[in-house]
Amino acid sequence: MKKPALFLCMLLLWTACAGQDLRPKQSYSTYNSDQATGKWGYVNANTYGSGNWVIQPVFDYAESFYDGMAAVKIGSLWGFIDKKGQIVIPCQWESVGNFADGLASVKKDGKWGAIDREGNTVVHFLYDYVAEFSKGYARVRLGDKWGFVNKQGTPVTETKYDKVSNFNGKFAKVKIGERNLKIDTTGKEYEK
Numbered sequence: 001m002k003k004p005a006l007f008l009c010m011l012l013l014w015t016a017c018a019g020q021d022l023r024p025k026q027s028y029s030t031y032n033s034d035q036a037t038g039k040w041g042y043v044n045a046n047t048y049g050s051g052n053w054v055i056q057p058v059f060d061y062a063e064s065f066y067d068g069m070a071a072v073k074i075g076s077l078w079g080f081i082d083k084k085g086q087i088v089i090p091c092q093w094e095s096v097g098n099f100a101d102g103l104a105s106v107k108k109d110g111k112w113g114a115i116d117r118e119g120n121t122v123v124h125f126l127y128d129y130v131a132e133f134s135k136g137y138a139r140v141r142l143g144d145k146w147g148f149v150n151k152q153g154t155p156v157t158e159t160k161y162d163k164v165s166n167f168n169g170k171f172a173k174v175k176i177g178e179r180n181l182k183i184d185t186t187g188k189e190y191e192k
Contacts, residue, residue, distance in 0.1 A: 021045040022044065022070075022083060023042065023043055023045040023064065024041070024042055024070070025040065025042065025057070026038065037057055039057040039058055040061055041055045041057030041058065041062065042055035042062065054085075055085035056085070060073045060075065067098070067102065069082060070083075076094075077092055078091055078092075078094070080096070080104070089115065089118075090119070093106040093108060094109075094110070095107040097131070100132045101133040102133075102151070103115065103138075104132075105123075105129075105131065105133075105138065109125065111125040111127060112125065112129050113125035113126070113130060114149075122151070122152070123138070123140075123153040126142075128142055128143065129141040130149070136185075137150055137151075137172075139164050139166065141159065142159040145161060146174075147159035147160065148172065148183075156186065156187045160176060161175060161176050180192050
């Protein structure tokens with residue numbers, strides 16, 4: 001009898017200490033519509049169906065947590081919260097990507113750049129699109145041409161490629177016209 005009780009206590013302690021895996025959820029109810037707000041908040045993924053809110057549903061939209069931050073929308077603008085539900089980067093962006101490698105792509109005045117976890121601009125707002133960072137680099141687009149920037153916001157290549165892939169180790173696949181190439185992290189091109 002003591003072993004099952006000890007196991008249950010250990011399991012409860014582990015669950016409480018392990019941190020919560022939060023999942024976005026919209027507040028709605030088919031049975032009690034006066035409690036339904038249509039707003040988004042977060043519940044513990046392990047108790048998803050319970051309706052117990054960890055972060056109250058106060059957002060117009062909410063994304064999943066990546067790199068310890070989640071994108072949330074208030075009105076027409078996006079910002080980021082931490083796992084305590086505190087807004088750490090105010091809702092001021094037209095659109096956002098997820099945090100990865102400590103940076104997130106964000107859109108302001110029709111152009112994309114990237115910010116760090118404190119909201120500081122790292123990649124200037126010059127691009128038509130900035131993809132999510134991966135292994136220290138992000139794909140960037142100007143018009144219909146692609147290139148790369150590093151985590152310091154420095155261009156690694158010109159935006160001249162028709163197609164690009166994320167870096168996989170030291171190389172990324174690129175295409176310019178009919179030529180399929182690979183480039184290294186300095187932007188040097190190699191025949192495939």
